[in-house]
Amino acid sequence: MTEKAVxxxxxxxxxxxxxxxxxxxxxxxxxxxxxxxxxAFMLIVILLFVFVGPLVWRADPNEQIEGLEGMFNVPSPAxxxxxxxxxxxxxxRMFFGGRISLFIGFISAISSTIVGAVVGLVAGYYGGWADxxxxxxxxxxxxxxxxxxxxxxxxxxxxxxxxxxxVIVIFGWMVxxxxxxxxxxxxxxxxxxEAAHAIGASANxxxxxxxxxxxxxxxxxxTTIGIGGAIIYEASISFLGFGVQAPFASWGxxxxxxxxxxxxxxxxxxxxxxxxxxxxxGFNFFGDGLRDAIDPKLKL
Amino acid sequence: MTTRLVExxxxxxxxxxxxxxxxxxxxxxxxxxxxxxxxxxxxxLSLVGESGSGKTTAGRTMLKLLRPTSGKIIYxxxxxxxxxxxxxxxxxxxxxxxxxxxxGSLNPxxxxxxxxxxxxxxxxxxTRKERKQAVATMMETVGLRPEYEKRxxxxxxxxxxxxxxxxxxxxxxxxxxxxxxxISALDVxxxxxxxxxxxxxxxxxxxxxxFIAHDLAVVRHMSDRVAVMYLGKIVExxxxxxxxxxxxxxxxxxLLSAVPVPDPDVKRERIILQGDVPSPVNxxxxxxxxxxxxxxxxxxxxxxxxxxxxxxxxxxxxxxxxQK
Numbered sequence: 045m046t047e048k049a050v051x052x053x054x055x056x057x058x059x060x061x062x063x064x065x066x067x068x069x070x071x072x073x074x075x076x077x078x079x080x081x082x083x084a085f086m087l088i089v090i091l092l093f094v095f096v097g098p099l100v101w102r103a104d105p106n107e108q109i110e111g112l113e114g115m116f117n118v119p120s121p122a123x124x125x126x127x128x129x130x131x132x133x134x135x136x137r138m139f140f141g142g143r144i145s146l147f148i149g150f151i152s153a154i155s156s157t158i159v160g161a162v163v164g165l166v167a168g169y170y171g172g173w174a175d176x177x178x179x180x181x182x183x184x185x186x187x188x189x190x191x192x193x194x195x196x197x198x199x200x201x202x203x204x205x206x207x208x209x210x211v212i213v214i215f216g217w218m219v220x221x222x223x224x225x226x227x228x229x230x231x232x233x234x235x236x237x238e239a240a241h242a243i244g245a246s247a248n249x250x251x252x253x254x255x256x257x258x259x260x261x262x263x264x265x266x267t268t269i270g271i272g273g274a275i276i277y278e279a280s281i282s283f284l285g286f287g288v289q290a291p292f293a294s295w296g297x298x299x300x301x302x303x304x305x306x307x308x309x310x311x312x313x314x315x316x317x318x319x320x321x322x323x324x325x326g327f328n329f330f331g332d333g334l335r336d337a338i339d340p341k342l343k344l
Numbered sequence: 345m346t347t348r349l350v351e352x353x354x355x356x357x358x359x360x361x362x363x364x365x366x367x368x369x370x371x372x373x374x375x376x377x378x379x380x381x382x383x384x385x386x387x388x389l390s391l392v393g394e395s396g397s398g399k400t401t402a403g404r405t406m407l408k409l410l411r412p413t414s415g416k417i418i419y420x421x422x423x424x425x426x427x428x429x430x431x432x433x434x435x436x437x438x439x440x441x442x443x444x445x446x447x448g449s450l451n452p453x454x455x456x457x458x459x460x461x462x463x464x465x466x467x468x469x470x471t472r473k474e475r476k477q478a479v480a481t482m483m484e485t486v487g488l489r490p491e492y493e494k495r496x497x498x499x500x501x502x503x504x505x506x507x508x509x510x511x512x513x514x515x516x517x518x519x520x521x522x523x524x525x526x527i528s529a530l531d532v533x534x535x536x537x538x539x540x541x542x543x544x545x546x547x548x549x550x551x552x553x554x555f556i557a558h559d560l561a562v563v564r565h566m567s568d569r570v571a572v573m574y575l576g577k578i579v580e581x582x583x584x585x586x587x588x589x590x591x592x593x594x595x596x597x598x599l600l601s602a603v604p605v606p607d608p609d610v611k612r613e614r615i616i617l618q619g620d621v622p623s624p625v626n627x628x629x630x631x632x633x634x635x636x637x638x639x640x641x642x643x644x645x646x647x648x649x650x651x652x653x654x655x656x657x658x659x660x661x662x663x664x665x666x667q668k
Contacts, residue, residue, distance in 0.1 A: 066453075066496065235449035239512070241409055243463040244436035253462075257453035 070261075073337040080333020086326035090319070094142035103136035106291045119311075128301065128312055138315055141293035146323070148205060148278045148294070152212035153270035157263050159213060160220025165251050165259075167221070168228025179225065182218045190215045191280075198286035208287050212277045220266055227259045261338040265331050272327035279320050295320050348421075349520055349552050350406065350439075351382040355415035357398075357405045361625060371625050375401040377576035378415070380651075383520070388546070388553040390563040390584075392599070393573035396621055399556045400444075402573070403522045406554070407439055408432055437467055440513035444525035446505035450497040456508050457483075457493025463516045478515060486511045486541060503534035507541070514545065522554045527562065539566065560603045564588055569657070572596045575632040576624055578651075582658040592660045594637050631663065639664055 074080050101124070119126045124135045167178040194211055201207045231237065232255065240250050275295075281287040282296025283303075290297065295316040302312035356379075358372035375398045383389045391399040404410045406417055408424065417425045424435060440463075443449035450459055457479050464475045480490040486507040497505060506526060513521055523542065527535040539562060546553060557563050563570060564584060571581040572595065580593040591597045598615040605612060617636045622628055628635050634644040641663060649661045 235443045235445050236451040238404075238409055239441070239443060239449050239509075240451075240462070242407060242436065242441045243466050243512070243516070244433040245462070245466050249466065254451050254454075258451070260453075 070334075070337045074333055077333040077336055079329045080337070083326045083329025083331075083333060086322050087330060090142070090146075090323050090326060093319075094139055094146060098136070098139045101135055101139070103133040105132060105136040105140045105293055126309075126311060128298075128309075134312065134315060137293040137298060138295075138319060141295045141298050141316065142319060142323075144205065144288055144292065144294040145275050145278055145296065145320070148209055148212070148288075149271040149275040149323075149327075152209045152216065152274040152277075153267050155209065155213045156216035156270060156274075157220050157267045160217035160222075161224050161256070161259065161263055163217065163221040164224025164226075165228055165255060168225040169232060169247065169251050169255060175225070178221070182221050185215070186218045188215075194277075194281060195284060195286055198281055203286060203289050205288060208278055208281055211281070212274050216270065216274065216277070220263065220270075223262060223266060224259050227262060228255050231255055231258050262335075265335040265338065268327055268331035268334055272324035272331070275320060275324055275327075279316075346384040346386070349383050349385045349419070350554075351380075351416075351418040352402075352406055353380050353416040353418070355379045355402065355405060355417065356413040357401050357410055358413045374576050374624050374627060376405060377627070379573070379576070379578050381571050381578060381581060383552055383554055385519070385552055386546075386550055387568040388555050388566055390555040390557060390567035390570045391573060392557060392560065392563055392570060394558060394599075394621065396575075396624065397573040398576040398624070399573050400524055403441070403524055403554055403556050407441055407522055409441070433467075437463075437516045438518050439520040439522070440516070440518040441522040441524060442506070442509045442513045442526050444529055446502040446509065446529055447497075449509055450505055452497055455494050455496055456488075456500070459497070459508060460493075460511045460515055463512060467516060469516065479511075482511045482515045485545070486514075501534075502530050503537060506530065506538050510538075510541065510545070514549065514551075517549070518551070520552045520554070522556065524556045525558070526555075528557070528559065535562070542566075560600065572599065575621060575627055577632055577661065579633065579662070580658075580660045582655075586655065586658050590658075592654060592658075592665065593633075593662050594639055594664070595633050631661075641667065643667060 126134050128134055128137065163178050163182065167175040194215060197211050197214070198207065201210065237250060237254060240254050245253075278287060278294065279296030279299060282294050283300040285297075285300060288294035288297050290301075298316040299313060299320075302309070302316070306313055355376055356374075357376040358374050360369040361371040361373060362368065363370040377398075379398075379402055381389065381391075391402060393399045401410065405412050408417070408427070412425060415425070416423060419435065419439070424432070427435070450456070454462075457476075460482060461475050461479045464470060464478060469475070470478065479493060483490045483493065488504060488507050488511065492500075497508070500508065509526075526542065527538050530538060542553070543566065545551060553566075555563065555566055557566075567584045569581065569583050570587045571578050572587075572593065573579070574595050580587065580591065580596045582590075587596065588600065591600050594615075598617050601612065601615045615638065619636050622632070622635055629645055630647050631637070631640075631644040631649050634640045637644065643663050647663070649663045649666075651659050651661045652665060653659050654665060
């Protein structure tokens, strides 16, 4: 090509690659998805509540007001959500409990997705006995009644945030593994994978540079929905008393604590219950919308 | 003096058909069945045949993208049939492939600059800066604007995507390029652009092509020699002009009679083949073509025709030539 032709072409150049990316397209579609926007709104409210709230309402979540008159206070200017059975400020406990619940939800959902993705990639890419071994193990894990074992494991490993996350990951990666394996089985038959073989790319390169990025969109959706599930798990474990331990608050152990007073102070169970409900619903709505937004065949 | 670049001897690629309770191999799809051909340095050998004749499989097996069932692949005098993927890696620099599907052959999650650069990364050629430079030069060579390197494949048209495919294949300076129906997914006007580009590049970079196609007009335009495949076998091989002017195998004759002639006054006798291509799982005994051949004889059922050289460089596998 001559210099002139190159120049002429450059002049007519439009800059589209930067302002029309895949991420931009997904975001645009997402903003048109009503349910997803509703979910996003709920999540923003929750996040503001949990992270900005403590800056506005500076109360110590673990400070107890001595004496009977400090317990079970109804909402008042001194304690906007009242106090609990130890005379602690419920609003402050909701803030910090929410942080812990969300933290556990995020970390365990992301970790289970990573574990699941690795298992699924290896099984799907190599096939053969590696696939059989990994997938039968996945099936076996799926057929274990999760809850009793979850409790057993939690009691064996001790009680702490790290342990809860580990337990949730151990029982949470299987769905992602199956999802990724299924995707990889169809992706690896694509011609660009054969092209990668043809240029001599190694198995690792093909898995991580070619297959993994193509499963990422689906994994993000699955992680988003998984956060909701993990929060429920955390709440359930904590509710049964094996989770986050006093004096630290989590929405789950606030529920657990409140169940004995359900007739006297129902609000103690309503606040954390509502918070969990809204968070999980928000993640599910948002995740569903995200799934629709990344599917180019769906018109939004 | 021409040198032989690749030679394929008695190459077989059978795909197992699994069935039954324990996924036993109950049958085989004989996609490529004892195929032999060679390609000399700098020439274009075309592999033609209808869908399902095994031409694509033959090309991919030759590159060891598929594991050959039996037979031999000799590249520059070296037997590469049983090399492991790791042993093949250095050789992959010399033999590349360009695919038919302009949509499926580019990773949708990778910017085209990265796609074109990847062979350099894999083989560790040059510094980061040199690679970037090589990508820009190569994009220019195939007629793409280097500024497009950050764009994703979906932002390009089919013809542009095939140019990206060419750029990826050529960036590591291969000697041999397998063109697996590079134009059959494109519009006619774009087809000629890509064909011209490929011919220009062949001249400039002294490339050797294995051109897999079913469009005979393009084959005639592109090739030095042509091999015709039917149901996993090569039935006739000859120089370009020789094959088009003096086809000897009945299948080649039928294939050529289907090529339209741009002259309404020419009265042509078209040979219309009856029936469908038999299943490659269970091909006919003897000559694979006999079920559709207008000249089938009893011997065709009993014996497989041998490949005989009727003229220098012109080989045919047909009983008609020996049973006169």
